[in-house]
Amino acid sequence: MFYYLKNLSIIILLLVSIVTNITAQQSTKDIKWIDGDDFGKSAQIPYWFKESFLEIELDIEEALEAERLLMLYFHQEGCPYCKATIEKNFSDPTTKDFIQENFDVVEINIRGSRSITLPNGDIVDERAFSKLMKIQYTPTILILDDSGLNEPLERMNGFRPLPIFQETLLVVSGKDEELGFTLESEPNLVKENYFSENYNLSTFTGQKPIAIFIEKKDCAICQQMHREAFASKENYKALSDWHVIQIDVDEADQEIILPDGTSQNIGDYIEGREIDFFPTVILYGLGETEETFRMDSYLTNYGVKSTLQYIGSGDYKSQPELQRWSDETRAARRAARGG
CATH class of the missing domain: 3.40.30.10 (Glutaredoxin)
Structure with a gap:
């Protein structure tokens, strides 16, 4: 009986190892980052995002006091890229834990009307703030330290697939960790017939x-x-x-x-x-x-x-x-x- 259980344990460990390796490194052919059925749909903002008074300077100060950075997440209703960012990036358990440890996240609705207090004391609504920050599409993520809005540490325009998102967070936070997700790729550039060789x-x-x-x-x-x-x-x-x-x-x-x-x-x-x-x-x-x-x-x-x-x-x-x-x-x- 002991021999049977011992061998069963070994088999289970091997299966876990195989599944872990498959999960850690996947071919992009197996991954659908954006679901075509998600157009016009929204995802609920995670409960763990910061409840902010939308005073940017105060949010930066509170983040720095906690040895974190401030992340501003610009989004809008019905945005499939925003939905994917919430469901595939912010909801990934390892990534979620890393963000909660290293960032305070404040959401900004680019169509919203909430008042935002800028570091210079001016008060604008979410729409005007988004325009001020030159938000062209959603989602856009700004990561801030004590340099404030004028010099964001990082700007992520649009949706970033999970491994790229993770890599960016690691670089900007200065952390040397493994977040456990990589993608397989071919060692060549993809050529299209519409590419020209005329570089003039x-x-x-x-x-x-x-x-x-x-x-x-x-x-x-x-x-x-x-x-x-x-x-x-x-x-x-x-x-x-x-x-x-x-x-x-x-x-x-x-x-x-x-x-x-x-x-x-x-x-x-x-x-x-x-x-x-x-x-x-x-x-x-x-x-x-x-x-x-x-x-x-x-x-x-x-x-x-x-x-x-x-x-x-x-x-x-x-x-x-x-x-x-x-x-x-x-x-x-x-x-x-x-x-």
Whole structure:
């Protein structure tokens, strides 16, 4: 009997080990970060977020006194990326414990009307505060220390898949820990037929909008976004009307000629734009010589499609806020359908 139980225990331990390894390292092919059925749905704000008086300076002081950092979480109702952030990131047990230990989290509804007291004493509502902080889409996370709103330690625009989210939290908190989630990837860049080998972007200024895909090898999220969004039929068709190049972060010495005609190597181009998420796609509207917009978060097929339409149509010139443009566009479509 003892021999049987001993062997059974060994088998159980082996199974636990196998399951743990599978959980710790998964292929992105097995993971669906955003559920298409979640559009228009919301997730409940976690109970453990801080009950704040929304006095930013006080929130920073209280966090620092507790040897934590302040995390401002900007969200809105009906946002699938916000829902995924709550359910896949904040609700992950290991990540949740790490956040509670190292951060005070305060939620800000970009459509809300609660009063927020700024460090200079000004009082604004949540909508005005979100505009002041240049929140283009949700979720956006700002992490603050005693440098305050003017110099956030970190800014995460949009949804970050769990392993990227964890890595960012570890770096910004200065902690050397293992949060237990990695992703498998292929050691190559994904090539699309719409990528051009012509790196003289000034040739196309005024002829086409321009997109620069900034990627790296062994990037699981890059590969997943190519499978799910960048190579979709509608986005493939849209990007065929752009001049698109792909640059590899490992090719730092390669020269590109920017839309304004200046020459710069890839390393300096990336460093000057403080890029910390891959893939990042820098967009230049038709005739623009300065960056118009960037996609620097995990986006679904629809998210990429909307952003390309926003910039490619030139609508950004009359409506500088992507989120508001998206709301207005959807409302116009519903009205046209009589809905």
